[in-house]
Amino acid sequence: MTTTYDPSDPKYYEESDLREELGRVFELCHGCRMCFNYCDSFPMLFNFVDSKDQQHADLTPSEQDAVVDACFGCKICYVKCPYIPPHEWALDFPRLMLRAKAVRTTQHQSDIRSRVTDQVLAHTDAVGSLNQALSAVVNPIVSRPNTGIRRAIEKVAGVSSQRLLPSYGKVRFSRWFKDRLPRFIASPRASVSIFPTCFIEYMAPQIGADVTTVYESQDIVCSLPEGVKCCGAPWLHQGNVAEFTRQARANLERLDEVVQQGRDIIVSQPTCAYVVKRDYPIYVPGEQAERVAAHTFDPSEYLVNQMRKDRSMTLGKVELDEEVVFHAACHTQAQNTGLKGRDLLKKLGVKVRVVSKCSGIDGTWGYRSENAASSLRMSSALADQIAKTGSTTIAGDCHLANTAIDEALGVRVEHPISLVRKLMGLETQPPLKGN
Ligand code: SF4
Ligand code: SF4
Ligand code: SF4
Missing domain, CATH: 3.40.50 (Rossmann fold)
Structure with missing residues (x-):
């Protein structure tokens, strides 16, 4: 039995070990039941166990997989769980779900359409730069659900036709940043590098512009890190650890240069900030990832911290x-x-x-x-x-x-x-x- 969530552990990808660990954790959760209303995973798990006369070990692999599929990775069960490491039960439900997805990916168990959807949703830089360049054509499509073209996209790429999708900016954030007239700051209070991630770069440049404008008004010098890409979260959440790790390593090289130059890193989308702070150190362990994580902040978090340090700031x-x-x-x-x-x-x-x-x-x-x-x-x-x-x-x-x-x-x-x-x-x- 392993309780490991460490992707470099040789047992991480062993299906038999994973199934045993799923059984162990499901038994603990069934006894606890605190997370019954966060998502569909827990009620499904409790129903399966109840239907087997409380025998958690009798869950079939497909029942275990259904519980995994219903998890969307919000991580709230981890935030609330009293049994996370260093508790002796070392329970980390969301990371166990990620492990199950990683094992499935290495065994190529997903169907072809699901793999097409994975590719479409994970190539965020390629899709984002193309869609942003064509935003005049793309925005009416993504912002209007239930149209013929959206149904066609759903059929081919598996992206729901019912959802309002985020639209794309008219300019890329990095373009706006380079074109702007930076405010002259005689006595900088601090210096940051804004890691835009795909959201800000392609979809919501206004947020990046707002961060820059508010920060510069507070004498915080802003810059952009060179050569960074998507943080890689879509790969990680699909279970493609190899692609995620490759992307994380490349970003870490660039972000660490920035940190070594004395700048902190600002990440505005919480999913991406979580990935840089919490996932990079696990999947690319070492001083570099730890250093980058320690210097990465949500924009409001950074500003509130600055105000705490300098009471004159208002x-x-x-x-x-x-x-x-x-x-x-x-x-x-x-x-x-x-x-x-x-x-x-x-x-x-x-x-x-x-x-x-x-x-x-x-x-x-x-x-x-x-x-x-x-x-x-x-x-x-x-x-x-x-x-x-x-x-x-x-x-x-x-x-x-x-x-x-x-x-x-x-x-x-x-x-x-x-x-x-x-x-x-x-x-x-x-x-x-x-x-
Ligand atoms: S994740 Fe933790 S808190 Fe939630 S049901 Fe399982 S044991 Fe209880
Ligand atoms: S991380 Fe997964 S299992 Fe936990 S509450 Fe969120 S959706 Fe449910
Ligand atoms: S997690 Fe962040 S960087 Fe990654 S695809 Fe999503 S928005 Fe882009």
């Missing part, structure tokens, strides 16, 4: 008639740094109400056609909770969850830094019209 105070609803994204919670987007808004004097519920997108899981129905159910439950607050000003760290809320409620959800920029009355220069 964003000013604003009057806002209504409460801001702040969505606590799962991958922000999983970073275990607190809800710094909420804290930042509070520093401006804004009243904030937190809504904490998964959007059911989690990377790319909710966009796959086979998961769309479950994911939409979760997105609607989140949207219902937000709608009940009656507030129309909504903020959240995760661009995907924000898109899902927009899909359900038809309201634009802002990244907290974007809202801060607006409330402070700052303009991005040049403006990013239509992004």
Whole structure:
């Protein structure tokens, strides 16, 4: 029996060892049952065990696999579980699910269409740069579900035709960054490098521009790391450890150069920030990954930390008639740094109400056609909770969850830094019209 979640352990890819470990963990979870309402994985697991007269060991491989498939990797069960390492039970449910997906990938057990979907969703730089360049044509397609063309895409590529997909920016973030007139900063307070990841680079350049604008207003010098690519999360979440590790290594080389030059790294999408902080050190262990992880921050986290260090730093105070609803994204919670987007808004004097519920997108899981129905159910439950607050000003760290809320409620959800920029009355220069 191994309790290892270490991908370099020779037993990591042994199916018999994995099945035994699934049995061990399922038995513990069945006894505990705390996570019964986070997702479909746990109720399914409990039902299977109950139907076998409490004999967890009698679960068939296909029943175990169904539990794995229902996990979308939100990591909330890890955040809440009292038995995570260093507890003697060393239970890490989400990492066990990743291991099961990795074993399946090495055995080429997925069907052909699923593998096509994997490729489409994981080649984020290739797909992102093409779609951004063709944004005038692509945006009407991704932002209109249930059309003929979306159904055709679903048939071929397995990307759900029912979902509102994030649209693409009119300019790439790195283009905007190079074209802008940087604010002259006589006495820099700090220096950061903004790792845009695919979301900011291709889809949401406005968030990157807002981070830059707010930071420069606070005398924080901004730069871009050269030669970085997607963090690799889609590969990891599909179980393709080889591709993920290759991408992580390449990014780590570049990001470590930045850190060695004395700059911190800012990552705005919580999924990507989690990957750099938590997954890189596990899959590419060593000083380099540890150093990069220790110097990587969510943009609100970084600003709040700076304000704590330097009490003279202030964003000013604003009057806002209504409460801001702040969505606590799962991958922000999983970073275990607190809800710094909420804290930042509070520093401006804004009243904030937190809504904490998964959007059911989690990377790319909710966009796959086979998961769309479950994911939409979760997105609607989140949207219902937000709608009940009656507030129309909504903020959240995760661009995907924000898109899902927009899909359900038809309201634009802002990244907290974007809202801060607006409330402070700052303009991005040049403006990013239509992004
Ligand atoms: S993951 Fe932990 S908290 Fe959740 S059901 Fe299993 S043992 Fe309980
Ligand atoms: S990571 Fe999220 S989706 Fe996966 S089992 Fe845990 S709570 Fe469920
Ligand atoms: S996890 Fe981040 S960098 Fe990776 S594909 Fe998603 S957005 Fe892009």
